[in-house]
Amino acid sequence: MSNQVATELLRDFFKVLGPKIPKEFYDYTVEPEMTDSGYLYHVYKFKIPESLKKELLISNNMLPMFASSMENLLLSKMVQKGVDNDLNLMIEFIQLLPKFKERIDTYFKGQNVKTVFEFE
Numbered sequence: 001m002s003n004q005v006a007t008e009l010l011r012d013f014f015k016v017l018g019p020k021i022p023k024e025f026y027d028y029t030v031e032p033e034m035t036d037s038g039y040l041y042h043v044y045k046f047k048i049p050e051s052l053k054k055e056l057l058i059s060n061n062m063l064p065m066f067a068s069s070m071e072n073l074l075l076s077k078m079v080q081k082g083v084d085n086d087l088n089l090m091i092e093f094i095q096l097l098p099k100f101k102e103r104i105d106t107y108f109k110g111q112n113v114k115t116v117f118e119f120e
Contacts, residue, residue, distance in 0.1 A: 006032070006042060006108075006111075006113050007030050007031070007032055007042060010030045010042050010044070010104065010113070010115065011029075011030045013103075013104060013107070014028075014030070014044065014100070017100065017103060018096075018100045019092070019093050019096035019097065019099075019100060020093070021093065022086070022089040022090050022093050024048070024049055024052050024086070024090055025046040025047075025048075025090070025093065025119070027046070027047040027049075028044060028045060028046045028047065029044075029045050030042055030043070030044055030045075031043050031045060039114075040112065040114070041114040041115065041116055042113060042114065042115050042116070043115070043116045043117075043118055044115060044116070044117045044118070045064070045118050045119075045120055046117070046118070046119045046120070047120060048063075048070075048119050048120065055077065056073045056074070056077055058073065063119070063120045064118040064119060064120040065118065065119050065120075066116075066117065066118060066119075067094045067097050067098075067117045067118075067119070069119075070094055070119045071091060071094045071095065074087055074090050074091050074094070075091065078091070097117050101115055101117070
């Protein structure tokens with residue numbers, strides 16, 4: 001399967017089968033990347049709005065960050081600020097990403113299509 005086909009399939013899969021995307025993370029891409037050792041994977045890159053970066057005190061040297069780091073920042077903010085619907089939706093979204101990854105891995109089993117989620 002070509003990188004372009006896999007990338008388009010992964011983008012479409014997310015729209016149809018993925019968790020509902022909160023407005024803060026609606027701007028995303030899927031990009032193939034190669035590690036130094038030649039391992040290919042596809043990265044879902046969610047763009048963090050500048051306002052959310054400021055609210056969570058995210059500096060550029062912290063980016064990109066994995067979903068677990070983003071979840072920790074959101075949980076920390078929720079502890080400080082209290083329960084907030086927007087924060088809650090973002091946390092729920094991030095917590096559903098591993099389940100979506102399992103679906104993708106099952107579907108593409110044996111085709112060497114691996115996925116990673118990053119926030120930048």
